[in-house]
Amino acid sequence: MKNIISIAKHTFKTLRTTYIVEGIILLLALFSNSFFSRFTQGLDLVPTISILFTINFIAHLIVFSLQISKEHGNLLFLTPINGMQFILGHLLELFGIDILILFIVGLVGSINAHSFASLLITSSMGILLGLLSAHLIISATIAIVGSYIRSTGLCVLIVILSCIIGEGIYGWFNKAIISFLPYFYMSIGRLGFIEIDIFSVLIDILALIGLQITAAYMIDKKLDIY
Numbered sequence: 001m002k003n004i005i006s007i008a009k010h011t012f013k014t015l016r017t018t019y020i021v022e023g024i025i026l027l028l029a030l031f032s033n034s035f036f037s038r039f040t041q042g043l044d045l046v047p048t049i050s051i052l053f054t055i056n057f058i059a060h061l062i063v064f065s066l067q068i069s070k071e072h073g074n075l076l077f078l079t080p081i082n083g084m085q086f087i088l089g090h091l092l093e094l095f096g097i098d099i100l101i102l103f104i105v106g107l108v109g110s111i112n113a114h115s116f117a118s119l120l121i122t123s124s125m126g127i128l129l130g131l132l133s134a135h136l137i138i139s140a141t142i143a144i145v146g147s148y149i150r151s152t153g154l155c156v157l158i159v160i161l162s163c164i165i166g167e168g169i170y171g172w173f174n175k176a177i178i179s180f181l182p183y184f185y186m187s188i189g190r191l192g193f194i195e196i197d198i199f200s201v202l203i204d205i206l207a208l209i210g211l212q213i214t215a216a217y218m219i220d221k222k223l224d225i226y
Contacts, residue, residue, distance in 0.1 A: 003080070003081045003082075003085045003089070004085050004088045004089045004092060005089070005092075006081075006089070007081065007085065007086055007088075007089025007090060007092075007093070008089045008090075008092045008093035008096070009093075010089075011060070011063055011067075011089065011090055011093040011094075012093055012097075014063050015056075015059055015060075015063060018055065018056075018059050019097065022052050022055060022056075022101075025048065025051070025052065026048070026052065026101065026104065026105070029045055029048040030045075030104075030105070030108055045105055045109070045120065046120065046123050046124060046127075049101065049102070049105060049124050049127065050127055052098075052101055053098055053101070053124075053127055053128060053131050054131065056094060056097055056098060056131075057094075057131045057134065057135055060090060060093075060094045060135060060139075061135065061138055061139060061142070063090075064090055064139045064142065065142055065146070067086075068086075068142075068143060068146065068219060069146075082216065082219075082220055083143075083215065083216030083217060083218070083219030083220040084212070084213075084216040086216070086219055087136075087139070087140075087212055087215060087216055087219075090139065091132070091135075091136065094132065094135060095132060098128050098131075098132075099128075102121065102124050102125070102128065105120065105124070106120060106121050106124075133208065136208055136211070136212060137163065137208070137211065138159065138163060139215070140211045140212055140214065140215035141159050141162050141163060141166075141211075141215075142155070142159055143215040143216075143218050143219050144214060144215055144218050145158050145159050145162060146218075147218040147221065170207065174200060174203055174204070174207075177199075177203060178199060178200055178203070181199045
């Protein structure tokens, strides 16, 4: 756990300038006239939250790529850490920052609306979980592909193609398995507007875990990444 926290702290220090800029953007959005309207319940701030989450998403992918590269990551990997700790440290820092943003916005929105800003929180959490999943998939692909390809430009191209092609193949594979399983779902919301296929979610989680284990193995091997 100590190594995971150390990676999170190191990533935070690397991105502190980015966070200062994001803090200014967030303050400007919070103190805008439209946000203080009780009728919107803070939903007008969702685009701003999306922008901040996306900035963090891109920034963390860049830092992740640099930290596992041969040119920039040698000093980092002199410390006694393993690949899984490295991945979890990055995930912890990204999740922590995004949750902090969401907490601040939710708190101010709830105080302003004199009620819990459930719509704002729900909408933002959906965006957050989607970007976290995308981050895990893309960063793992970077680690795996980068273990075999030294050229940065070629590596980026193959990562993009791998994500596009892999999504299609996995989607077909997922549907093929689900077709043999009963439809077992969970409803979300008072009126059950959203239904989640439990088996599909479990398969997604297992696939994501398997991808992270593979990426951690590649990082441990340190096979001339980049």
